[in-house]
Structures are given as C-alpha cells and as structure tokens.
Amino acid sequence: MFTKNGKSTKRGRPPGRTVEGEATRRRLYETAIRLIGEQGYEATTLRDVAKRAGVSAGLLYRYFPSKRSVVLALYDELSDAFAKEAAGMPVGKWRDRFLYALETSLRALGPHRVTLRALAPVMVGDADEGVFAQSTAFSRTRVQAIFRTAVIDANDAPSQKLAEALGRLLYLMHLGVILWWLLDKSPGQRATQGLLSLWRRMLPSATLALRLPVVRGAVQTADMLFGEALLDGLEPEV
DSSP: OBOTTSOBOOTTOOSSOOHHHHHHHHHHHHHHHHHHHHHOTTTOOHHHHHHHHTSOHHHHHHHOSSHHHHHHHHHHHHHHHHHHHHTTOOSSOHHHHHHHHHHHHHHHHGGGHHHHHHHHHHHHHOTTTSTTSGGGHHHHHHHHHHHHHHHHTSTTOOOHHHHHHHHHHHHHHHHHHHHHHHHOOSGGGHHHHHHHHHHHHHHHHHHHHTTSHHHHHHHHHHHHHHHHHHSTTOOOOO
16 A cells, blocks of 8 residues: 555555564563553553553654554454465365355454454444444455355355355355454353354255245345445445
C-alpha cells in the first residue's frame, strides 16, 4: 500500500525494517493485544501499552500510532495464518471443504480467543474497525476467498453463479459460528463442537436441497441481500 508520493503505508510498521525493529514491533504488538484481552478495547490506551512494555509512548507510536493500527495488525496476522493453513484444503465435496475451512479458522483464532472476545463489540458494531468496515477489507476478502474456493473448486461444485453466491453465504455463516464460539461459556467450548457436529449431519441435506430451483433462487437472493446490507451493495474482491 502506498500514498500518492510513493511512501509506504504498511499497517503498523515504521519505515525501514530491521531484525531489531521487527522484534520490538512484535513485543509491543503482543503486549497490546494481551492488554486489550485483559482490560477490554475501550479501557486500554496506548499509554497503558507503553507502560506495560516498559517503553516510551513515542517509541510505541512509531510502530502503532493508534489502537486501530493494533486491531488491523491482528486482523492481518490471523487472516494470513488462516489462509496459509487453509491452503492444504483436501479435494472433496463442498460441504466437507467448508467444514475443513471452518475448523481451520477456529484453530487459527484459538490462541487469541481472549483478545477477540474483548474485541467482539468492535468487530460487530464498529463502522471503522468492524468485520465489514472498509479499512478491514484486506482481511475480509482474504478469508472470504477461502470459502469461495471451498465451493468453486469442489468436485461437486454447482454452477459458477450459484457457487459464488454459496461461497459468500458460507463465509457469512462462518462468522456466525465464530461469534457463537467467542460467546460460548461451556467447558472447553464443547457447545461449539456440538454445533459443528450438528452441521456435519445437516449439510448432506443442504447439498440435496440445492437441486431444487426454489432453494437455488433463495441462495442467490440471500447473497444479494448480504451484499446490500453488509458490503454496501458491492461484490467483494477475491
């Protein structure tokens, strides 16, 4: 990403990358997300982060000029980790590939569950830093592409138009599962595992239902409403 004068605008990184600088950035980043998990997003300030890390506020601002830059760095890291792990998606039916992607996503997010729980109000409702904000499109489209691929490259993929719509809706459904997982109070989030097991039993019926014109039409209509409600009526870039 670059400005008009050609200068780099990489998220949360000052110009000039060195081993020492990257180590410092990583330590500050980990301190920030840990503190957000402990105190909540609104209650945490960058001065709190600097104090916890034992550095000056000026040094922290060089790497993370705002809390928003920390959140964007977290989105970047998690979506990148998910994309790399999901690259090993096995060949198979779209329902199996969708479940693989969903379970892979939960594994990638697992180490940061505490911080993500603290960020849930931001991810759901913040116009600038939420899941569907313009500033987070880089992460959203990266993750959405995995669910698109799960359908269009499946050995039972429906027609291209229907596959595209279904892939977007599966991405939306995966966000619902993530929210469920974040709010799940059951020991070890076993209720989330129960939900995944339920889906595993139900999805074969969904595959059969896609043969019905009324269901195919409903999927495409739901996809259109998804775009209108959450994506400003625009098709996401993948």
